[in-house]
Amino acid sequence: MIELRNINYRAGDFALNDISFSASRAEYFALLGPTGSGKTLLLKILAGLIPPSSGGVFFDSEDVTRLAPEDRAFGYVAQDYRLFSHLNAVENILFSPRVRRLPDDAKGILLGDIVSKLDIAPLLKRRVTNLSGGERQRVALARTLASRPSLVLLDEPFSAIDEGLKKHLWFEIKGILSAAGVPVIHVTHDIEEAVTLADKIAVVIDGKIRQTGTPKDILLRPSSERIARYLGIKNIFVGRVVSGDSRGYLIEISGAVISAPVPPESLAVAPEAGDEVTVCARPQSVKIIRPSEAVRDELKENMFDGVIVGAYFFSDSVSVFVKCGDLVWEARLPHAVYHRNELSVGKKIIIALWRPDVMVYK
Protein backbone atom coordinates (compact mmCIF):
# COMPACT_ATOMS: atom_id res chain seq x y z
CA MET A 1 0.00 0.00 0.00
CA ILE A 2 1.26 3.48 -0.90
CA GLU A 3 0.42 6.31 1.42
CA LEU A 4 1.13 10.04 1.42
CA ARG A 5 0.84 11.72 4.81
CA ASN A 6 0.46 15.50 5.10
CA ILE A 7 2.74 16.34 2.19
CA ASN A 8 3.59 20.03 1.83
CA TYR A 9 5.76 21.60 -0.84
CA ARG A 10 6.30 25.19 -1.99
CA ALA A 11 7.75 26.26 -5.34
CA GLY A 12 7.51 30.03 -5.90
CA ASP A 13 3.87 31.05 -5.85
CA PHE A 14 2.64 27.46 -6.07
CA ALA A 15 2.22 25.15 -3.10
CA LEU A 16 1.03 21.64 -2.40
CA ASN A 17 -0.97 21.82 0.80
CA ASP A 18 -1.37 19.02 3.29
CA ILE A 19 -1.77 16.23 0.75
CA SER A 20 -2.78 12.87 2.19
CA PHE A 21 -4.12 9.82 0.41
CA SER A 22 -3.56 6.12 0.25
CA ALA A 23 -3.93 3.51 -2.46
CA SER A 24 -4.01 -0.21 -1.93
CA ARG A 25 -1.96 -2.65 -4.02
CA ALA A 26 -5.04 -3.84 -5.87
CA GLU A 27 -6.21 -0.37 -6.86
CA TYR A 28 -5.70 1.53 -10.07
CA PHE A 29 -5.49 5.01 -8.58
CA ALA A 30 -5.90 8.24 -10.57
CA LEU A 31 -4.84 11.76 -9.64
CA LEU A 32 -7.24 13.91 -11.63
CA GLY A 33 -7.01 17.67 -11.97
CA PRO A 34 -6.62 20.60 -14.33
CA THR A 35 -3.24 21.57 -15.81
CA GLY A 36 -1.07 23.31 -13.22
CA SER A 37 -2.87 21.82 -10.24
CA GLY A 38 0.24 20.06 -8.91
CA LYS A 39 -0.42 16.47 -10.03
CA THR A 40 2.96 15.94 -11.71
CA LEU A 41 4.75 17.53 -8.75
CA LEU A 42 2.96 15.10 -6.47
CA LEU A 43 3.96 12.18 -8.70
CA LYS A 44 7.60 13.33 -8.61
CA ILE A 45 7.47 13.54 -4.82
CA LEU A 46 6.12 9.98 -4.81
CA ALA A 47 8.96 8.89 -7.12
CA GLY A 48 11.54 10.55 -4.88
CA LEU A 49 12.60 12.99 -7.59
CA ILE A 50 11.58 16.01 -5.51
CA PRO A 51 11.81 15.99 -1.71
CA PRO A 52 8.71 17.33 0.07
CA SER A 53 9.07 20.29 2.47
CA SER A 54 7.27 18.23 5.10
CA GLY A 55 5.20 15.08 5.36
CA GLY A 56 5.97 11.50 4.50
CA VAL A 57 5.73 8.88 1.75
CA PHE A 58 5.11 5.34 2.97
CA PHE A 59 5.21 2.13 0.96
CA ASP A 60 3.92 -1.00 2.69
CA SER A 61 4.19 0.95 5.98
CA GLU A 62 7.90 1.66 5.39
CA ASP A 63 8.92 5.33 5.37
CA VAL A 64 10.56 5.94 1.95
CA THR A 65 10.49 9.75 2.10
CA ARG A 66 14.29 10.10 2.20
CA LEU A 67 15.02 7.17 -0.11
CA ALA A 68 16.70 8.07 -3.44
CA PRO A 69 14.57 7.42 -6.56
CA GLU A 70 16.87 4.59 -7.71
CA ASP A 71 16.36 2.81 -4.39
CA ARG A 72 12.55 3.02 -4.38
CA ALA A 73 11.89 0.80 -7.42
CA PHE A 74 8.92 2.93 -8.46
CA GLY A 75 8.63 2.96 -12.24
CA TYR A 76 8.07 6.56 -13.34
CA VAL A 77 6.74 7.03 -16.88
CA ALA A 78 7.06 10.72 -17.75
CA GLN A 79 4.73 12.59 -20.07
CA ASP A 80 5.67 11.89 -23.72
CA TYR A 81 7.45 8.76 -22.41
CA ARG A 82 10.96 10.26 -22.71
CA LEU A 83 12.48 7.32 -24.55
CA PHE A 84 16.26 7.77 -24.78
CA SER A 85 16.86 8.80 -28.38
CA HIS A 86 20.50 7.60 -28.42
CA LEU A 87 19.28 4.02 -27.80
CA ASN A 88 17.04 1.84 -29.95
CA ALA A 89 13.86 0.24 -28.60
CA VAL A 90 15.44 -2.91 -27.12
CA GLU A 91 18.28 -0.88 -25.57
CA ASN A 92 15.67 1.35 -23.98
CA ILE A 93 13.83 -1.69 -22.61
CA LEU A 94 17.04 -3.19 -21.24
CA PHE A 95 18.23 0.10 -19.76
CA SER A 96 17.36 -0.78 -16.17
CA PRO A 97 18.56 -4.44 -16.27
CA ARG A 98 21.89 -3.16 -17.65
CA VAL A 99 22.20 -0.46 -14.99
CA ARG A 100 21.49 -3.11 -12.34
CA ARG A 101 24.00 -5.44 -14.04
CA LEU A 102 21.57 -8.32 -14.42
CA PRO A 103 23.26 -11.45 -15.89
CA ASP A 104 22.72 -11.89 -19.63
CA ASP A 105 20.53 -15.00 -19.30
CA ALA A 106 18.26 -13.24 -16.78
CA LYS A 107 18.05 -10.24 -19.11
CA GLY A 108 17.05 -12.55 -21.96
CA ILE A 109 14.27 -14.21 -19.96
CA LEU A 110 12.97 -10.84 -18.73
CA LEU A 111 13.00 -9.39 -22.25
CA GLY A 112 11.23 -12.41 -23.72
CA ASP A 113 8.54 -12.22 -21.08
CA ILE A 114 7.91 -8.50 -21.57
CA VAL A 115 8.06 -8.67 -25.36
CA SER A 116 5.40 -11.39 -25.44
CA LYS A 117 3.18 -9.55 -22.92
CA LEU A 118 3.30 -6.30 -24.86
CA ASP A 119 3.53 -7.83 -28.33
CA ILE A 120 6.44 -5.60 -29.35
CA ALA A 121 8.83 -8.03 -31.07
CA PRO A 122 8.74 -6.13 -34.40
CA LEU A 123 9.71 -2.89 -32.65
CA LEU A 124 12.84 -4.05 -30.87
CA LYS A 125 15.48 -3.01 -33.41
CA ARG A 126 13.73 0.21 -34.41
CA ARG A 127 15.05 3.67 -33.59
CA VAL A 128 12.72 5.21 -31.03
CA THR A 129 12.46 8.42 -33.06
CA ASN A 130 10.70 6.41 -35.79
CA LEU A 131 8.01 4.91 -33.52
CA SER A 132 4.39 6.06 -33.52
CA GLY A 133 2.75 7.41 -30.35
CA GLY A 134 1.20 4.05 -29.48
CA GLU A 135 4.45 2.17 -30.16
CA ARG A 136 6.45 4.60 -28.06
CA GLN A 137 3.99 4.09 -25.23
CA ARG A 138 4.41 0.31 -25.37
CA VAL A 139 8.20 0.58 -25.41
CA ALA A 140 8.12 3.01 -22.47
CA LEU A 141 5.85 0.66 -20.55
CA ALA A 142 8.12 -2.29 -21.42
CA ARG A 143 11.13 -0.31 -20.19
CA THR A 144 9.35 0.43 -16.92
CA LEU A 145 8.20 -3.17 -16.42
CA ALA A 146 11.74 -4.39 -17.15
CA SER A 147 12.86 -2.47 -14.08
CA ARG A 148 10.52 -4.76 -12.08
CA PRO A 149 8.82 -1.88 -10.26
CA SER A 150 6.82 -2.32 -7.10
CA LEU A 151 4.64 0.62 -8.17
CA VAL A 152 4.08 2.28 -11.56
CA LEU A 153 3.65 6.06 -11.76
CA LEU A 154 2.13 7.23 -15.04
CA ASP A 155 2.21 10.95 -15.89
CA GLU A 156 -0.41 11.80 -18.53
CA PRO A 157 0.38 8.58 -20.41
CA PHE A 158 -2.16 9.15 -23.19
CA SER A 159 -1.60 12.85 -23.86
CA ALA A 160 0.48 12.16 -26.98
CA ILE A 161 -1.90 9.57 -28.43
CA ASP A 162 -4.42 10.27 -31.20
CA GLU A 163 -7.97 10.58 -29.91
CA GLY A 164 -9.20 7.58 -31.90
CA LEU A 165 -6.50 5.23 -30.64
CA LYS A 166 -6.55 6.52 -27.07
CA LYS A 167 -9.68 4.74 -25.84
CA HIS A 168 -8.53 1.44 -27.35
CA LEU A 169 -5.20 1.79 -25.55
CA TRP A 170 -6.80 2.63 -22.18
CA PHE A 171 -8.07 -0.90 -21.71
CA GLU A 172 -5.03 -2.53 -23.26
CA ILE A 173 -2.58 -0.71 -20.98
CA LYS A 174 -4.73 -1.31 -17.92
CA GLY A 175 -4.92 -5.00 -18.87
CA ILE A 176 -1.13 -5.24 -19.23
CA LEU A 177 -0.52 -3.54 -15.87
CA SER A 178 -3.17 -5.65 -14.13
CA ALA A 179 -1.63 -8.82 -15.60
CA ALA A 180 1.77 -7.68 -14.34
CA GLY A 181 0.19 -7.30 -10.89
CA VAL A 182 1.69 -3.86 -10.34
CA PRO A 183 -0.27 -1.13 -8.54
CA VAL A 184 -0.62 2.08 -10.56
CA ILE A 185 -0.88 5.76 -9.81
CA HIS A 186 -2.00 7.53 -12.95
CA VAL A 187 -1.95 11.31 -13.37
CA THR A 188 -4.35 12.83 -15.87
CA HIS A 189 -6.36 15.94 -16.63
CA ASP A 190 -8.79 13.88 -18.75
CA ILE A 191 -11.96 13.21 -16.75
CA GLU A 192 -13.17 10.43 -19.03
CA GLU A 193 -9.79 8.70 -18.87
CA ALA A 194 -9.77 8.82 -15.07
CA VAL A 195 -13.32 7.59 -14.54
CA THR A 196 -12.90 4.82 -17.13
CA LEU A 197 -9.61 3.43 -15.86
CA ALA A 198 -9.44 4.13 -12.16
CA ASP A 199 -10.83 2.21 -9.22
CA LYS A 200 -10.28 5.27 -7.04
CA ILE A 201 -9.76 8.93 -7.93
CA ALA A 202 -8.32 11.89 -6.03
CA VAL A 203 -9.26 15.26 -7.50
CA VAL A 204 -6.38 17.76 -7.20
CA ILE A 205 -7.13 21.44 -7.70
CA ASP A 206 -4.73 24.28 -6.83
CA GLY A 207 -2.35 22.06 -4.88
CA LYS A 208 -4.98 20.44 -2.68
CA ILE A 209 -6.86 17.18 -2.79
CA ARG A 210 -10.47 18.30 -2.99
CA GLN A 211 -12.20 14.93 -3.13
CA THR A 212 -11.28 11.25 -3.09
CA GLY A 213 -13.66 8.50 -4.09
CA THR A 214 -14.75 5.98 -6.67
CA PRO A 215 -15.41 7.26 -10.20
CA LYS A 216 -19.14 7.05 -9.46
CA ASP A 217 -18.76 9.17 -6.28
CA ILE A 218 -16.76 11.79 -8.11
CA LEU A 219 -19.00 11.97 -11.16
CA LEU A 220 -22.39 11.85 -9.48
CA ARG A 221 -21.60 13.56 -6.18
CA PRO A 222 -18.84 16.15 -6.63
CA SER A 223 -18.20 17.48 -3.14
CA SER A 224 -18.13 21.14 -4.14
CA GLU A 225 -19.32 23.51 -6.80
CA ARG A 226 -15.65 23.95 -7.79
CA ILE A 227 -15.25 20.26 -8.53
CA ALA A 228 -18.61 20.22 -10.30
CA ARG A 229 -17.40 23.02 -12.54
CA TYR A 230 -14.09 21.22 -13.14
CA LEU A 231 -15.98 18.05 -14.10
CA GLY A 232 -17.77 20.04 -16.77
CA ILE A 233 -21.18 20.09 -15.15
CA LYS A 234 -22.85 22.85 -17.14
CA ASN A 235 -26.24 23.46 -15.53
CA ILE A 236 -25.10 25.53 -12.55
CA PHE A 237 -27.52 28.10 -11.15
CA VAL A 238 -27.68 30.17 -7.98
CA GLY A 239 -31.00 30.06 -6.09
CA ARG A 240 -32.53 30.33 -2.63
CA VAL A 241 -33.87 27.54 -0.42
CA VAL A 242 -37.67 27.84 -0.07
CA SER A 243 -38.08 24.91 2.28
CA GLY A 244 -36.22 21.82 3.35
CA ASP A 245 -36.85 18.63 5.27
CA SER A 246 -35.44 15.14 5.57
CA ARG A 247 -36.73 14.33 2.05
CA GLY A 248 -34.91 17.18 0.42
CA TYR A 249 -35.15 20.84 -0.61
CA LEU A 250 -37.26 23.10 -2.72
CA ILE A 251 -35.09 25.79 -4.28
CA GLU A 252 -36.31 28.81 -6.18
CA ILE A 253 -34.19 29.87 -9.16
CA SER A 254 -35.34 32.81 -11.30
CA GLY A 255 -39.01 31.95 -10.77
CA ALA A 256 -38.60 28.17 -11.26
CA VAL A 257 -38.79 25.81 -8.27
CA ILE A 258 -36.36 22.87 -8.28
CA SER A 259 -36.72 19.84 -6.05
CA ALA A 260 -33.37 18.43 -4.84
CA PRO A 261 -32.42 15.55 -2.58
CA VAL A 262 -30.51 16.07 0.67
CA PRO A 263 -26.79 15.88 -0.14
CA PRO A 264 -24.81 13.21 1.72
CA GLU A 265 -23.62 14.50 5.09
CA SER A 266 -20.02 14.07 4.15
CA LEU A 267 -20.28 16.45 1.22
CA ALA A 268 -21.68 19.74 2.38
CA VAL A 269 -23.06 21.79 5.21
CA ALA A 270 -26.84 21.36 5.09
CA PRO A 271 -28.52 24.56 3.89
CA GLU A 272 -31.55 26.03 5.64
CA ALA A 273 -34.59 27.90 4.35
CA GLY A 274 -33.58 31.32 3.03
CA ASP A 275 -29.96 30.30 2.34
CA GLU A 276 -28.41 31.08 -1.01
CA VAL A 277 -27.32 27.84 -2.70
CA THR A 278 -25.88 26.66 -6.00
CA VAL A 279 -27.79 23.97 -7.87
CA CYS A 280 -25.99 21.74 -10.39
CA ALA A 281 -27.33 19.11 -12.76
CA ARG A 282 -25.23 17.18 -15.27
CA PRO A 283 -26.48 17.55 -18.87
CA GLN A 284 -26.90 13.75 -18.88
CA SER A 285 -29.45 14.14 -16.03
CA VAL A 286 -31.69 16.42 -18.12
CA LYS A 287 -34.26 14.23 -19.92
CA ILE A 288 -36.64 14.92 -22.80
CA ILE A 289 -40.23 13.98 -21.94
CA ARG A 290 -42.52 12.81 -24.73
CA PRO A 291 -46.18 13.81 -24.10
CA SER A 292 -47.45 10.26 -24.51
CA GLU A 293 -44.82 8.67 -22.26
CA ALA A 294 -45.29 7.57 -18.64
CA VAL A 295 -43.05 9.71 -16.46
CA ARG A 296 -40.97 8.10 -13.73
CA ASP A 297 -41.28 9.38 -10.17
CA GLU A 298 -37.68 10.67 -10.12
CA LEU A 299 -38.53 13.04 -12.97
CA LYS A 300 -42.02 14.19 -11.98
CA GLU A 301 -41.00 16.93 -9.51
CA ASN A 302 -38.73 18.81 -11.93
CA MET A 303 -40.60 19.09 -15.22
CA PHE A 304 -40.45 22.29 -17.26
CA ASP A 305 -41.85 23.51 -20.57
CA GLY A 306 -39.24 25.01 -22.83
CA VAL A 307 -38.05 25.71 -26.33
CA ILE A 308 -34.86 24.48 -27.99
CA VAL A 309 -32.53 27.42 -28.59
CA GLY A 310 -29.43 25.56 -29.72
CA ALA A 311 -28.12 22.11 -30.65
CA TYR A 312 -24.48 21.05 -31.07
CA PHE A 313 -23.44 17.69 -32.47
CA PHE A 314 -20.60 15.65 -30.98
CA SER A 315 -19.29 12.30 -32.19
CA ASP A 316 -21.20 10.36 -29.53
CA SER A 317 -24.06 12.70 -28.51
CA VAL A 318 -25.93 15.95 -29.07
CA SER A 319 -25.92 18.92 -26.70
CA VAL A 320 -29.35 20.53 -26.71
CA PHE A 321 -29.95 23.92 -25.05
CA VAL A 322 -33.52 24.41 -23.80
CA LYS A 323 -34.84 27.76 -22.54
CA CYS A 324 -37.35 27.33 -19.72
CA GLY A 325 -38.46 30.71 -18.41
CA ASP A 326 -35.29 32.64 -17.60
CA LEU A 327 -33.09 29.53 -17.39
CA VAL A 328 -31.30 27.76 -20.22
CA TRP A 329 -30.67 24.06 -19.48
CA GLU A 330 -28.19 21.90 -21.34
CA ALA A 331 -29.27 18.32 -22.06
CA ARG A 332 -26.85 15.72 -23.44
CA LEU A 333 -28.75 13.22 -25.58
CA PRO A 334 -27.80 10.22 -27.69
CA HIS A 335 -28.11 10.93 -31.44
CA ALA A 336 -30.94 8.35 -31.66
CA VAL A 337 -33.03 10.19 -29.03
CA TYR A 338 -32.49 13.51 -30.78
CA HIS A 339 -33.63 12.13 -34.14
CA ARG A 340 -36.44 9.89 -32.80
CA ASN A 341 -38.04 12.93 -31.15
CA GLU A 342 -37.51 15.01 -34.30
CA LEU A 343 -35.89 17.73 -32.25
CA SER A 344 -34.71 20.96 -33.83
CA VAL A 345 -34.01 24.53 -32.83
CA GLY A 346 -37.27 26.38 -32.13
CA LYS A 347 -39.25 23.24 -31.20
CA LYS A 348 -41.26 23.37 -27.97
CA ILE A 349 -40.53 20.44 -25.64
CA ILE A 350 -40.80 19.30 -22.02
CA ILE A 351 -37.65 18.59 -20.07
CA ALA A 352 -37.25 17.00 -16.64
CA LEU A 353 -34.33 16.76 -14.22
CA TRP A 354 -33.46 13.34 -12.77
CA ARG A 355 -33.97 14.35 -9.13
CA PRO A 356 -31.39 12.00 -7.50
CA ASP A 357 -28.68 13.64 -9.62
CA VAL A 358 -29.52 17.24 -8.69
CA MET A 359 -26.72 18.60 -6.48
CA VAL A 360 -26.97 21.44 -4.00
CA TYR A 361 -24.00 23.39 -2.59
CA LYS A 362 -24.26 26.01 0.09
Added chain:
Amino acid sequence: MKKNILPVIGYLALASAASFLLVTMAGLFWKMAETAPQRAFSAHRAWFAVRLSLSSATLSTAIAMVFALPSGYVLSRRRFPGKNILETALLLPMVISPVALGALLLIFFNTPPGRLVEKIIGPVVFESRGIIVAQFVVISGLAVTLVKTVFDYVSRDYEDTARSLGCSETETFFRVTLPTSARGLAATAILVWARALGEFGATVTLAGATTYKTETLPVAIYLALASADVYHTGVLIILSFAMAFAVLFLLKTAAGVRDSYPSH
Protein backbone atom coordinates in the same frame (compact mmCIF):
# COMPACT_ATOMS: atom_id res chain seq x y z
CA MET B 1 -0.51 40.55 -50.72
CA LYS B 2 2.12 41.74 -48.24
CA LYS B 3 5.71 41.53 -49.48
CA ASN B 4 7.95 39.23 -47.47
CA ILE B 5 11.18 41.23 -47.35
CA LEU B 6 12.90 39.53 -44.40
CA PRO B 7 14.51 36.70 -46.46
CA VAL B 8 15.64 39.30 -49.06
CA ILE B 9 17.34 41.34 -46.31
CA GLY B 10 18.88 38.12 -44.95
CA TYR B 11 20.32 37.09 -48.32
CA LEU B 12 21.60 40.64 -48.91
CA ALA B 13 23.34 40.64 -45.50
CA LEU B 14 24.95 37.24 -46.24
CA ALA B 15 26.02 38.42 -49.70
CA SER B 16 27.54 41.59 -48.16
CA ALA B 17 29.53 39.55 -45.65
CA ALA B 18 30.78 37.17 -48.35
CA SER B 19 31.64 40.11 -50.65
CA PHE B 20 33.55 41.86 -47.88
CA LEU B 21 35.59 38.70 -47.27
CA LEU B 22 36.28 38.26 -51.00
CA VAL B 23 37.23 41.91 -51.49
CA THR B 24 39.63 41.91 -48.53
CA MET B 25 41.19 38.64 -49.73
CA ALA B 26 41.52 40.09 -53.25
CA GLY B 27 43.20 43.14 -51.73
CA LEU B 28 45.63 40.85 -49.93
CA PHE B 29 46.50 38.95 -53.13
CA TRP B 30 46.96 42.21 -55.03
CA LYS B 31 49.27 43.63 -52.35
CA MET B 32 51.23 40.34 -52.17
CA ALA B 33 51.73 40.41 -55.94
CA GLU B 34 53.17 43.91 -55.97
CA THR B 35 55.53 43.47 -52.98
CA ALA B 36 58.55 41.22 -52.93
CA PRO B 37 59.23 39.02 -49.89
CA GLN B 38 61.83 40.54 -47.54
CA ARG B 39 63.28 37.14 -46.77
CA ALA B 40 62.94 33.60 -48.04
CA PHE B 41 59.71 31.97 -46.84
CA SER B 42 60.43 29.34 -44.21
CA ALA B 43 57.94 26.52 -44.64
CA HIS B 44 59.47 24.81 -41.63
CA ARG B 45 58.80 27.81 -39.39
CA ALA B 46 55.24 28.21 -40.73
CA TRP B 47 54.59 24.48 -40.21
CA PHE B 48 55.82 24.81 -36.61
CA ALA B 49 53.35 27.68 -36.04
CA VAL B 50 50.53 25.63 -37.57
CA ARG B 51 51.33 22.58 -35.42
CA LEU B 52 51.70 24.68 -32.28
CA SER B 53 48.39 26.45 -32.95
CA LEU B 54 46.53 23.20 -33.62
CA SER B 55 47.99 21.27 -30.69
CA SER B 56 47.67 24.10 -28.14
CA ALA B 57 44.07 24.89 -29.18
CA THR B 58 43.15 21.19 -29.03
CA LEU B 59 44.79 20.67 -25.64
CA SER B 60 43.34 23.82 -24.07
CA THR B 61 39.89 22.94 -25.48
CA ALA B 62 40.12 19.42 -24.03
CA ILE B 63 41.08 20.79 -20.60
CA ALA B 64 38.36 23.47 -20.82
CA MET B 65 35.71 20.87 -21.74
CA VAL B 66 36.74 18.53 -18.90
CA PHE B 67 36.39 21.51 -16.59
CA ALA B 68 33.17 22.77 -18.24
CA LEU B 69 31.17 19.50 -18.22
CA PRO B 70 30.75 19.15 -14.42
CA SER B 71 30.67 22.95 -13.90
CA GLY B 72 28.04 23.45 -16.59
CA TYR B 73 26.01 20.56 -15.18
CA VAL B 74 26.01 22.00 -11.66
CA LEU B 75 25.12 25.47 -12.96
CA SER B 76 22.29 23.98 -15.01
CA ARG B 77 20.88 21.63 -12.41
CA ARG B 78 21.51 23.22 -9.01
CA ARG B 79 20.62 26.43 -7.25
CA PHE B 80 23.10 27.91 -4.80
CA PRO B 81 23.91 31.32 -3.30
CA GLY B 82 25.96 33.53 -5.62
CA LYS B 83 25.07 31.53 -8.74
CA ASN B 84 24.12 34.64 -10.74
CA ILE B 85 27.35 36.40 -9.76
CA LEU B 86 29.37 33.34 -10.79
CA GLU B 87 27.58 33.07 -14.14
CA THR B 88 28.26 36.75 -14.82
CA ALA B 89 31.93 36.35 -13.85
CA LEU B 90 32.26 33.46 -16.32
CA LEU B 91 31.31 35.83 -19.12
CA LEU B 92 34.02 38.36 -18.20
CA PRO B 93 36.85 36.77 -20.29
CA MET B 94 34.64 37.30 -23.35
CA VAL B 95 34.28 41.00 -22.59
CA ILE B 96 37.64 41.95 -21.10
CA SER B 97 40.53 42.51 -23.53
CA PRO B 98 42.66 39.35 -23.88
CA VAL B 99 45.75 41.55 -23.36
CA ALA B 100 44.36 42.54 -19.95
CA LEU B 101 43.82 38.85 -19.11
CA GLY B 102 47.36 38.05 -20.27
CA ALA B 103 48.75 40.87 -18.15
CA LEU B 104 46.71 39.62 -15.18
CA LEU B 105 48.19 36.15 -15.60
CA LEU B 106 51.71 37.55 -16.06
CA ILE B 107 51.41 39.46 -12.79
CA PHE B 108 49.88 36.44 -11.04
CA PHE B 109 52.76 34.16 -12.02
CA ASN B 110 55.12 36.70 -10.46
CA THR B 111 53.48 36.30 -7.05
CA PRO B 112 54.13 33.52 -4.51
CA PRO B 113 50.86 31.63 -5.36
CA GLY B 114 51.70 31.90 -9.06
CA ARG B 115 55.21 30.58 -8.49
CA LEU B 116 53.69 27.72 -6.49
CA VAL B 117 51.45 26.88 -9.46
CA GLU B 118 54.52 26.94 -11.73
CA LYS B 119 56.26 24.54 -9.34
CA ILE B 120 53.33 22.14 -9.72
CA ILE B 121 52.65 22.37 -13.48
CA GLY B 122 56.04 23.60 -14.66
CA PRO B 123 57.24 26.97 -16.02
CA VAL B 124 54.51 29.05 -17.65
CA VAL B 125 55.77 32.60 -18.27
CA PHE B 126 57.30 32.97 -21.77
CA GLU B 127 57.05 29.20 -22.21
CA SER B 128 54.87 27.12 -24.55
CA ARG B 129 52.91 25.97 -21.47
CA GLY B 130 51.86 29.62 -21.15
CA ILE B 131 49.97 29.34 -24.44
CA ILE B 132 47.76 26.60 -22.97
CA VAL B 133 47.22 28.56 -19.76
CA ALA B 134 46.34 31.76 -21.65
CA GLN B 135 43.99 29.98 -24.04
CA PHE B 136 42.36 28.05 -21.17
CA VAL B 137 41.67 31.27 -19.23
CA VAL B 138 40.20 32.94 -22.30
CA ILE B 139 37.97 30.01 -23.39
CA SER B 140 36.93 28.28 -20.15
CA GLY B 141 34.21 30.82 -19.27
CA LEU B 142 32.78 30.49 -22.76
CA ALA B 143 32.95 26.68 -22.51
CA VAL B 144 31.14 26.56 -19.15
CA THR B 145 28.46 29.01 -20.31
CA LEU B 146 27.80 27.09 -23.54
CA VAL B 147 27.82 23.68 -21.82
CA LYS B 148 25.35 24.98 -19.23
CA THR B 149 23.07 26.19 -22.04
CA VAL B 150 23.28 22.78 -23.76
CA PHE B 151 22.34 21.00 -20.50
CA ASP B 152 19.51 23.49 -19.93
CA TYR B 153 17.92 22.13 -23.10
CA VAL B 154 18.02 18.50 -21.92
CA SER B 155 14.63 17.86 -20.35
CA ARG B 156 14.80 16.88 -16.70
CA ASP B 157 12.21 14.22 -17.49
CA TYR B 158 14.89 12.09 -19.21
CA GLU B 159 17.04 12.22 -16.10
CA ASP B 160 14.06 11.60 -13.82
CA THR B 161 13.17 8.54 -15.91
CA ALA B 162 16.75 7.23 -15.68
CA ARG B 163 16.74 7.76 -11.90
CA SER B 164 13.53 5.77 -11.52
CA LEU B 165 15.09 3.03 -13.68
CA GLY B 166 17.88 2.60 -11.16
CA CYS B 167 20.61 5.14 -12.08
CA SER B 168 22.33 7.31 -9.49
CA GLU B 169 22.75 10.98 -10.44
CA THR B 170 26.31 10.35 -11.67
CA GLU B 171 25.26 7.29 -13.71
CA THR B 172 22.39 9.34 -15.14
CA PHE B 173 24.86 12.02 -16.24
CA PHE B 174 27.02 9.53 -18.13
CA ARG B 175 24.26 7.25 -19.45
CA VAL B 176 21.63 9.84 -20.38
CA THR B 177 22.58 13.52 -20.05
CA LEU B 178 25.88 13.30 -21.96
CA PRO B 179 24.66 11.11 -24.86
CA THR B 180 21.43 13.11 -25.18
CA SER B 181 23.36 16.37 -25.45
CA ALA B 182 26.28 15.00 -27.52
CA ARG B 183 25.54 17.11 -30.57
CA GLY B 184 25.26 20.34 -28.60
CA LEU B 185 28.45 19.53 -26.71
CA ALA B 186 30.27 18.83 -29.98
CA ALA B 187 29.14 22.18 -31.34
CA THR B 188 30.33 23.81 -28.10
CA ALA B 189 33.76 22.15 -28.36
CA ILE B 190 34.11 23.34 -31.95
CA LEU B 191 33.25 26.93 -31.03
CA VAL B 192 35.59 26.88 -28.05
CA TRP B 193 38.38 25.31 -30.13
CA ALA B 194 37.90 27.98 -32.81
CA ARG B 195 38.16 30.71 -30.18
CA ALA B 196 41.36 29.14 -28.78
CA LEU B 197 42.87 28.82 -32.26
CA GLY B 198 42.47 32.52 -32.91
CA GLU B 199 43.67 33.61 -29.45
CA PHE B 200 46.46 36.17 -29.59
CA GLY B 201 46.37 38.91 -26.93
CA ALA B 202 46.61 36.82 -23.76
CA THR B 203 49.00 34.35 -25.42
CA VAL B 204 51.53 36.94 -26.59
CA THR B 205 51.41 38.72 -23.21
CA LEU B 206 51.94 35.60 -21.09
CA ALA B 207 53.91 33.28 -23.38
CA GLY B 208 55.71 35.91 -25.47
CA ALA B 209 56.57 35.66 -29.18
CA THR B 210 59.66 33.48 -29.39
CA THR B 211 60.34 31.83 -32.74
CA TYR B 212 60.19 28.03 -32.66
CA LYS B 213 58.93 28.20 -29.07
CA THR B 214 55.76 30.21 -28.55
CA GLU B 215 55.07 31.31 -32.11
CA THR B 216 51.49 30.32 -32.86
CA LEU B 217 49.94 31.34 -36.19
CA PRO B 218 48.41 34.59 -34.86
CA VAL B 219 51.77 35.45 -33.24
CA ALA B 220 53.60 34.62 -36.49
CA ILE B 221 51.25 36.95 -38.41
CA TYR B 222 51.86 39.67 -35.85
CA LEU B 223 55.64 39.25 -36.09
CA ALA B 224 55.58 39.28 -39.90
CA LEU B 225 53.39 42.39 -39.95
CA ALA B 226 55.58 44.10 -37.31
CA SER B 227 58.53 43.73 -39.65
CA ALA B 228 56.41 45.18 -42.51
CA ASP B 229 56.70 41.89 -44.45
CA VAL B 230 53.39 41.99 -46.33
CA TYR B 231 54.19 38.91 -48.43
CA HIS B 232 54.87 36.69 -45.40
CA THR B 233 51.91 38.14 -43.56
CA GLY B 234 49.70 37.30 -46.53
CA VAL B 235 50.95 33.72 -46.78
CA LEU B 236 50.33 33.16 -43.06
CA ILE B 237 46.84 34.73 -43.24
CA ILE B 238 45.92 32.45 -46.17
CA LEU B 239 47.31 29.49 -44.22
CA SER B 240 45.21 30.48 -41.18
CA PHE B 241 42.06 30.79 -43.26
CA ALA B 242 42.59 27.48 -45.06
CA MET B 243 43.46 25.59 -41.87
CA ALA B 244 40.59 27.03 -39.82
CA PHE B 245 38.04 26.44 -42.59
CA ALA B 246 39.16 22.86 -43.26
CA VAL B 247 39.24 21.82 -39.61
CA LEU B 248 35.96 23.52 -38.69
CA PHE B 249 34.19 22.07 -41.72
CA LEU B 250 35.48 18.57 -40.95
CA LEU B 251 34.57 18.81 -37.26
CA LYS B 252 31.14 20.23 -38.01
CA THR B 253 30.45 17.42 -40.48
CA ALA B 254 31.89 14.68 -38.24
CA ALA B 255 29.94 15.88 -35.19
CA GLY B 256 26.70 15.95 -37.18
CA VAL B 257 26.05 19.62 -36.39
CA ARG B 258 23.40 20.39 -38.98
CA ASP B 259 20.46 22.68 -39.48
CA SER B 260 17.78 21.91 -36.93
CA TYR B 261 15.13 23.93 -38.77
CA PRO B 262 13.67 22.59 -42.01
CA SER B 263 14.54 24.92 -44.87
CA HIS B 264 12.11 26.24 -47.51
